Amino acid sequence: MSPEEVERLNRAFTFSLKSLHLVDRNDPVSDIVARKVIEIDKSGAHDPHEIAARVAKEFGIPE
Template sequence: MLGWVDRNVPVAEIAAKKIIEIGATGARDPAEISKLAVEQLGIRLDRWRREARFGLG
C-alpha cells in the first residue's frame, strides 16, 4: 500500500510494529490491516504519493 522499496528506513520499522499490533487484535484481512495502520499512523497517502512522484519531501 505504501510502496516502499527500501525497508531499512526507520519509518518502515514503525509501520511494521503498528501492523503487528493491529494483527494482535485479531485482524486478519491484509487490506483492512493496511488501512488501519495508515489511519492510526496518520499517513496521508495522497500527499505522500504526490511528493514521492515528484521527488519532494
C-alpha cells in the first residue's frame, strides 16, 4: 500500500469516526468502521469524504 493510499484511508476513517461521533479508536465499533472504510475504498470510492458519507449511511446516519 502506498503512502498516499494509507493517508487517504486514514482521512476517510477519521471523517467517518467524526460523523458517527466516535472518539475512542480502540472501541470495537471503530474496528468495524475501519473495515467498512477499506471495503468501500476497494469498491472504487476513493474520496475520503465520499467514503465517510457512505460509511455513515450504512450505519443508518442520515446525510
